[in-house]
Amino acid sequence: MNNLFLTTPIFYPNDVPHIGHAYTTILADILARYHRLFGGDVFFMTGLDCHGQKIQEAADKRAISPDSHVNEMKDRFCAVWEKLNITYDRFMMTTEPYHKEVVSKCLAALYEKGDIYKASYEGWYCVSEEIFYPEKDLIDGKTPSGKDVVKITESNYFFKMGSYQQQLIDYINANPKFIYPESRRNEVLGFLKQPLEDLCISRPKSRLSWGVDLPFDPDFVTYVWFDALLNYPSGLGYLSEDSTERHRYEKLWGDTIHIIGKDILMTHCVYWPTMLMALEIPLPRRIVAHGWWLNSDGGKMSKSEGKVIRPLDMVDVVGVEPLRYFLARGMRLGLDASFSPDEVIKRVSADLANNLGNLVSRSLSLVAKYCGDTLPEQGSIVSGINLGLDTLITSVKTMIVDDLTLDLALEKVFLFLNDVNKYFNDAKPWSLLKSEETRENGLEVLRTTLVVIDKIAQILSPVMPEKMAELARTIHPNSKSDNAASSNWQVELSVFAAWGQKWAGEVQPLFPKDYEI
């Protein structure tokens, strides 16, 4: 199985995490867990984007130093990620001395190469996005996403981004899956039809001192996006003197997938690849841009506008793992989706409590009632269902690894479970088990359902690791493994270790049917 270096954006710590941050991070966590389950070697990184004017202003407001501010925020982000069951391997802070050294070395290399020059600049700056806009890109005096800009005239350093334009267009054309999904790729190619301007990569210290010093001019700090994007290679071990870190970089960099939101498409698909081309670093394998979670009235849930639904609020209502499921299932890659507490509850009740949960409790109640608390002995199972399960397992893997269409894969799993529920209802095992003549047919239904539940627990374990481990323990009463569901991906349907085992459990519902907000 392949290697993977999976990243989330590094978030601005100017406020506590909100549903947008949580979504990107949960999506990346689920993909990382699937790759681990398929036997891949994964390094999963997230972190904070600590420099720049926004952070300086957030710290000033609290009358503390930017350094203390970002360190406090790190604890808050990590606490939320722990609660949401995020299994990152590295938490990156751009204030780390090693990262700053990498930024400095990269700037020095580009300066020496002649790819950075000084010039006077007049333009419009958006503090909220930390981006300069040329006049022609403003719409009614605001940024394309409607944010305020201020006019700035100053001397600055520039990266010759424009001279890499054709190379970038050629690369995107030659690598159709580099920017994903296709709608985003077309957006980037459309943007690149206009001449690409050079990128301002400095800020005079007289205006902003919170950043990485330019190695060739002590009066300037580095533009926050230039510093932030370099977190990806630096966090993995680029230019490290430590041989383990360097080895990790060499092994994994070529298999990088960046997960980002559509609002940071241009910085990742234009600034970043041209920076890498100039630095002669290979480009990431893929950049995957998801849409936004919108309020039910269609507005964006952005922290800057104060309309924040904190992810933890819904955790208290439905629990962490059902929320992970909702987010993974609810957004089609590349499109926007709407988030409301009612929709979360509706989805979770329908799929988890009524569909999966019901199948589990109904089949286990029959084990308790008709099988003397012993799981059926090995015997025949229904092949029609097996056939469907077999196909499901293979296609879920392809949908996730090759296509990254997690929502479609989950939709497929629950459609399959619908069919199994229907099979269970139609077969009426409760009545078959009552008489000796039909008992064997009843046991066949139970066996079939147990095999399905066993495999589904495994298929869904990256989305709901603890709940699925609990489910796996329920149907493997004597299993030594604490986490039967997270063992390696087993495609073999005949593997079910618990036939004939004593089952002493009571049937506890896996997911409640009612939630209160």
Ligand code: MSP
């Ligand atoms: N610091 C930069 C990223 C630098 S990466 C080298 C940044 N940070 S951010 O804190 O603003 O976080 C942005 C991430 O959160 C983006 O991926 C963005 O799409 C995501 N979301 C913010 N609001 C969102 C929604 N309402 N819905 C889904 N995700 C959105 O940009």
